[in-house]
Amino acid sequence: IGCGWGSFALHAATHYGVEVHGISLSRKQLQLARERAAEAGLGDRCRFDYVDYRNVQGTYDHVVSIEMFEAVGHEYYRHFFKAVDRCLRPGGRFFLQTITIPDQRYDRYRKEFDFIKKHIFPGGLLASLARILETTKQHTQLRLLAMRDIGTHYAPTLHEWRQRFLAALPQVRALGFDTRFARLWEFYLASCEAAFAERHIGDAQLLFERQS
Numbered sequence: 451i452g453c454g455w456g457s458f459a460l461h462a463a464t465h466y467g468v469e470v471h472g473i474s475l476s477r478k479q480l481q482l483a484r485e486r487a488a489e490a491g492l493g494d495r496c497r498f499d500y501v502d503y504r505n506v507q508g509t510y511d512h513v514v515s516i517e518m519f520e521a522v523g524h525e526y527y528r529h530f531f532k533a534v535d536r537c538l539r540p541g542g543r544f545f546l547q548t549i550t551i552p553d554q555r556y557d558r559y560r561k562e563f564d565f566i567k568k569h570i571f572p573g574g575l576l577a578s579l580a581r582i583l584e585t586t587k588q589h590t591q592l593r594l595l596a597m598r599d600i601g602t603h604y605a606p607t608l609h610e611w612r613q614r615f616l617a618a619l620p621q622v623r624a625l626g627f628d629t630r631f632a633r634l635w636e637f638y639l640a641s642c643e644a645a646f647a648e649r650h651i652g653d654a655q656l657l658f659e660r661q662s
Contacts, residue, residue, distance in 0.1 A: 451520025456483025535590035599613035608643035
């Protein structure tokens with residue numbers, strides 16, 4: 451769900467021999483994902499479709515969603531998990547990776563309009579682990595098997611992204627992006643690096659199993 455440019459789908463098909471159905475609401479992402487699958491000789495095992503997660507039909511052995519949940523929105527939590535529950539076979543597993551904010555700050559945060567909501571991810575919302583678990587308990591047959599927070603690994607990743615971005619500034623400007631954009635993007639990467647390093651936010655990986 452939210453297959454992006456297809457990297458995870460191609461990795462799964464290459465290393466595990468599975469058939470993957472990726473969905474996205476970005477036609478550019480889907481186009482590149484299809485091209486990459488064809489180039490890798492995986493066109494018969496990787497399918498990418500423009501479809502909303504609520505409209506997916508069929509039953510799947512496993513479901514994966516990596517860093518898409520932040521775009522779902524508080525009001526649609528139950529719709530998201532009910533869609534996963536409906537499409538997952540009994541005994542099938544669902545892997546979710548999402549950036550999180552401490553539960554104690556969630557209700558206040560979701561009503562705020564901060565820098566990232568304004569400039570980077572309009573409509574985006576960091577997740578609350580308590581709300582996720584409450585929603586899956588009330589509306590699905592999903593049972594939590596394992597959970598971990600990899601937020602501390604995200605800080606050095608963001609540091610590396612920022613260094614590479616700064617090193618590529620001539621190419622960025624050649625694409626038509628001005629100094630204001632470059633400073634905004636650098637601030638975004640630096641502020642997120644600090645937030646993860648100080649555990650102001652986290653990055654949760656949750657593994658669920660659909661009960662019979």
